[in-house]
Amino acid sequence: GREVIEKALWLYYAFQKSETPAWAKAVITGALAYFILPVDAIPDAIPVAGYTDDLGALAAAIGMVSLYITDDVKQQAARKLKDWFGGGTAEEPS
Numbered sequence: 001g002r003e004v005i006e007k008a009l010w011l012y013y014a015f016q017k018s019e020t021p022a023w024a025k026a027v028i029t030g031a032l033a034y035f036i037l038p039v040d041a042i043p044d045a046i047p048v049a050g051y052t053d054d055l056g057a058l059a060a061a062i063g064m065v066s067l068y069i070t071d072d073v074k075q076q077a078a079r080k081l082k083d084w085f086g087g088g089t090a091e092e093p094s
Contacts (some may be wrong), residue, residue, distance in 0.1 A: 012028075014028060017068060020065070034054065
């Protein structure tokens with residue numbers, strides 16, 4: 001679950017950057033909306049499989065807007081994850 005949240009935070013912080021173009025913000029908005037809306041292809045209540053479609057939507061969006069997911073964006077996400085959960089991120093051991 002933490003990896004999914006990390007990817008969502010990447011998109012969230014990339015969205016906030018003024019240099020992220022409108023088309024990229026639209027992609028990010030769609031992916032984050034799919035992530036938070038309770039109705040999706042595989043219900044989140046299903047153990048393990050429930051978040052695979054969410055991760056797929058986030059991964060597709062990340063692939064499309066990867067130029068705007070800078071090291072600064074990843075560091076902001078890592079700090080937020082540490083605030084929420086303690087320790088390191090999925091890519092950065094504690």
